Ligand SMILES: NC(=O)c1ccc[n+]([C@@H]2O[C@H](COP(=O)([O-])OP(=O)(O)OC[C@H]3O[C@@H](n4cnc5c(N)ncnc54)[C@H](O)[C@@H]3O)[C@@H](O)[C@H]2O)c1
């Protein structure tokens with residue numbers, strides 16, 4: 475089993491490799507990857523060796539081969555359907571966001587409980603009523619959700635998503651969700667990254 | 677000098693400790709902290725030992741003392757002023773976000789180049805014209821920015837922010853910014869966290 479701390483690094487490896495591909499780079503090596511990621515070359519080699527023998531000493535790695543291998547490892551060779559709950563400012567931004575394409579995800583449904591928003595068209599989506607959330611998300615077999623409701627609603631909505639069969643939640647709301655241990659939760663918290671930067675400011 | 681990989685962990689330590697304080701916990705130890713963070717107790721002790729002797733073996737750490745120490749280390753004992761550029765859906769969400777308070781940041785100015793938005797009130801802010809960005813951000817001595825403009829505008833706006841004296845940028849736009857090495861850049865990329873979770877899904 476790969477330690478979670480290694481798994482957490484792999485999406486960044488994939489992201490950097492996809493940038494390199496856009497830059498028409500065909501091969502790379504652990505030093506170049508390490509420089510771009512701010513990780514030591516030794517760490518890169520150690521991480522990648524957990525998944526197989528990818529590069530011979532001195533010849534480096536094939537960018538395409540690493541991308542394909544990481545997409546398989548991270549389970550993103552297809553597009554996971556995402557349900558977005560909360561069609562306010564953040565929900566609107568996510569409904570329009572082009573950054574999901576080609577990286578393994580597509581927003582598939584958007585929900586809100588505000589009658590002024592239900593039935594409204596946002597990008598390619600018609601906002602659904604959260605009264606129908608469990609039935610519709612179950613029927614569509616969606617397992618991944620993005621939670622963009624107010625903090626006061628987040629726990630209750632997360633519990634409904636779990637009843638609907640969702641097992642992975644990315645929450646933007648500034649509260650800690652209390653969910654069964656088999657449900658994965660990640661948080662978007664810009665403060666963590668801001669504080670990482672202020673450490674280095676005067 | 678503390679390795680950056682350790683610095684990157686400290687905001688999460690502070691966040692977890694602040695949750696514990698909200699839960700009325702007065703002391704903690706490396707095992708409890710480690711469980712909450714998904715990090716080994718040994719790693720926690722090693723990280724904290726870089727900053728001083730905080731806990732005696734067996735007595736654990738004072739939650740308040742660790743919070744105050746981490747706030748000093750991360751340089752967030754005051755509130756850093758933030759400029760938000762791009763007053764669309766994401767910019768609106770950030771202008772209203774209550775999650776900055778008590779964690780060392782406050783949004784101070786919001787800019788856009790769309791005449792329909794300039795002069796508009798969003799929460800506590802009046803949207804300013806990006807034509808005045810460099811002058812106004814300089815005058816207000818703002819060094820931290822959040823970039824919520826379209827990908828096509830992000831590089832140019834980032835360069836203007838640098839001219840305005842900004843040295844730390846948190847960007848939501850899905851492109852890599854090419855800036856001088858002394859400028860810190862972090863990215864909000866939800867895909868990285870989604871891919872971390874899909875690794876564990878069937
Ligand atoms: N992590 C970040 O970077 C970040 C930034 C800004 C805001 N936020 C947080 O993200 C969340 C959304 O922010 P926003 O600015 O889009 O807020 P918003 O008020 O614009 O939108 C919230 C939406 O959720 C809907 N809603 C409320 N209760 C609901 C329920 N029970 N079921 C379904 N929908 C419900 C509302 O009708 C509204 O449309 C908030 O918790 C906010 O604090 C996070």
Ligand SMILES: NC(=O)c1ccc[n+]([C@@H]2O[C@H](COP(=O)([O-])OP(=O)(O)OC[C@H]3O[C@@H](n4cnc5c(N)ncnc54)[C@H](O)[C@@H]3O)[C@@H](O)[C@H]2O)c1
Pocket residue numbers: 566567568570571572573761762763764765766767787788789790793806823824825826827829833847848849850864865866
């Ligand atoms: N990282 C994430 O989680 C995430 C999620 C959704 C969207 N995004 C990205 O964040 C960015 C903003 O998304 P959004 O949904 O708020 O978009 P939006 O179109 O609603 O808002 C963009 C705003 O930027 C303004 N703008 C354009 N050029 C500008 C310039 N040169 N100077 C100042 N303002 C300018 C526009 O007038 C508009 O108001 C986009 O790049 C989008 O792809 C990121």
